[in-house]
Amino acid sequence: MAVKQDLRTPIVSVMGHVDHGKTTLLDRIRGSTVAEGEAGAITQHIGATEVPIDIIVNKCGNPDLRNKFIVPGLLFIDTPGHHAFTSLRSRGGSLADLAIVIIDINEGFMPQTIESLQILKRFKTPFVVVANKIDRIHGWEAQKNAPFIVSYNKQADNVKAELDRKFYEIVGELYEAGFNSERHDRVSDFQRNIGIIPISAMTGEGIPDVLMVLLGLAQRFLEGNLHYNANGPGVGTVLEVKEEKGLGTTIDVILYDGTLKKGDMIVVGSLGKPIQTKVRALLKPRPLSEIKAEEKFKQVQSVTAAIGVKISAPNLDSALAGSPVRVVTPENIDAISDEIQNEIEDVQIDTDAMGITIKADTIGSLEALVNELKKEEIPIRKASVGDVSQRDIVEIAAIEDPFYKVIIGFNVKVLPDAKEKLQDSDIRSFMSDIIYRLIDDYEDWAKEQKE
Numbered sequence: 001m002a003v004k005q006d007l008r009t010p011i012v013s014v015m016g017h018v019d020h021g022k023t024t025l026l027d028r029i030r031g032s033t034v035a036e037g038e039a040g041a042i043t044q045h046i047g048a049t050e051v052p053i054d055i056i057v058n059k060c061g062n063p064d065l066r067n068k069f070i071v072p073g074l075l076f077i078d079t080p081g082h083h084a085f086t087s088l089r090s091r092g093g094s095l096a097d098l099a100i101v102i103i104d105i106n107e108g109f110m111p112q113t114i115e116s117l118q119i120l121k122r123f124k125t126p127f128v129v130v131a132n133k134i135d136r137i138h139g140w141e142a143q144k145n146a147p148f149i150v151s152y153n154k155q156a157d158n159v160k161a162e163l164d165r166k167f168y169e170i171v172g173e174l175y176e177a178g179f180n181s182e183r184h185d186r187v188s189d190f191q192r193n194i195g196i197i198p199i200s201a202m203t204g205e206g207i208p209d210v211l212m213v214l215l216g217l218a219q220r221f222l223e224g225n226l227h228y229n230a231n232g233p234g235v236g237t238v239l240e241v242k243e244e245k246g247l248g249t250t251i252d253v254i255l256y257d258g259t260l261k262k263g264d265m266i267v268v269g270s271l272g273k274p275i276q277t278k279v280r281a282l283l284k285p286r287p288l289s290e291i292k293a294e295e296k297f298k299q300v301q302s303v304t305a306a307i308g309v310k311i312s313a314p315n316l317d318s319a320l321a322g323s324p325v326r327v328v329t330p331e332n333i334d335a336i337s338d339e340i341q342n343e344i345e346d347v348q349i350d351t352d353a354m355g356i357t358i359k360a361d362t363i364g365s366l367e368a369l370v371n372e373l374k375k376e377e378i379p380i381r382k383a384s385v386g387d388v389s390q391r392d393i394v395e396i397a398a399i400e401d402p403f404y405k406v407i408i409g410f411n412v413k414v415l416p417d418a419k420e421k422l423q424d425s426d427i428r429s430f431m432s433d434i435i436y437r438l439i440d441d442y443e444d445w446a447k448e449q450k451e
């Protein structure tokens with residue numbers, strides 16, 4: 001079976017708690033192949049890295065596998081810092097076709113690990129867990145870039161035992177989170193069991209396994225979802241809104257369907273009315289070989305999914321991370337603008353007549369927060385994207401029920417003029433970049449008040 005032309009590259013996101021090794025893992029996937037003189041084959045996108053199938057099967061040491069797989073490669077999203085998973089949405093689903101949840105094997109589950117799993121469960125995204133930093137297990141003898149089992153078999157018995165012990169703690173924690181799991185090489189049915197791959201992003205041990213398991217998951221679960229229309233209008237998701245010197249505000253977009261061209265009319269989601277604008281330039285990172293060139297980016301005329309690209313266009317200041325981007329025609333521009341506006345407003349709803357007020361930095365994170373609060377049956381009066389403003393405070397101050405005189409903010413700031421008003425008020429505020437902490441803190445506080 002050869003690569004079918006009508007299947008696009010699956011999009012893979014790397015999720016997990018801060019410092020558990022997301023960036024290092026992506027660097028390793030990129031870097032080790034560069035070291036092998038294959039730099040030209042890995043394509044660095046804006047916000048993403050594409051690894052073609054040939055490289056993957058070579059890295060796995062078995063080029064014959066080439067004919068077994070139907071996807072053209074894997075596109076790894078470099079999830080921007082604190083935005084973590086929350087801007088990775090598309091049409092109410094997940095932008096990522098597959099995910100890696102990375103866990104520091106020496107530290108185990110942390111709040112953002114649980115958060116990642118909740119989101120994957122909600123979107124039914126197939127994923128694999130990697131238990132990272134095995135090289136830090138006492139006595140570990142690193143075997144650079146080796147498949148896990150090769151490296152494991154070379155360790156002393158007490159080192160193996162220590163790895164197994166830490167490993168089964170993760171199996172236990174996953175079980176408590178509602179997932180059956182097993183070491184990846186022992187999983188026979190990935191539909192029923194989550195595979196856990198012990199790796200070191202530092203030494204490269206287990207990386208070939210990660211690539212193979214991802215291809216396997218893509219093959220088994222995604223074929224039906226990866227059909228796309230390369231010649232159709234471009235559809236994507238805003239990963240990040242960024243100021244660039246000389247360009248003004250730009251958006252970094254993951255295109256997951258169709259083609260986007262310079263000069264296209266596009267509609268982009270924003271906090272108010274969707275932005276209607278025209279693509280001034282499409283930008284990709286300059287290859288390392290051209291590093292002496294003055295500009296950071298290189299212009300291209302058109303891009304086809306799946307790909308990461310920077311869009312320069314007028315009026316992007318109010319663009320919203322996590323919102324849709326769509327190529328439009330004069331005939332459908334208004335209809336599509338309405339669709340996008342509805343999609344964003346569906347999340348920013350006045351849910352209950354009375355309840356708490358919540359704010360978050362992206363629609364994806366707002367959606368996640370709304371979901372978790374609903375699970376706990378905490379009523380929400382208003383949910384919206386953006387920093388806490390003076391208007392928010394004035395509205396909440398008018399609420400009489402002390403249980404609802406509350407604002408919860410995820411990854412947002414309190415604007416300067418709102419800060420003073422908030423301090424002078426009897427409004428209770430909870431701010432954090434961890435959803436669980438916000439909910440726990442609120443519930444603890446509410447319980448205390450009732451007593």
Ligand code: GDP
Pocket residue numbers: 016017018019020021022023024025132133134135136199200201202203
């Ligand atoms: P992120 O916050 O999830 O992106 O985590 P980073 O990739 O930035 O890693 C956090 C720290 O852990 C850095 O100092 C890395 O060098 C280190 N680190 C990541 N992976 C490994 C690993 O496999 N082994 C060891 N020893 N350190 C690692």
Ligand code: MG
Pocket residue numbers: 022023024081
């Ligand atoms: Mg990082």
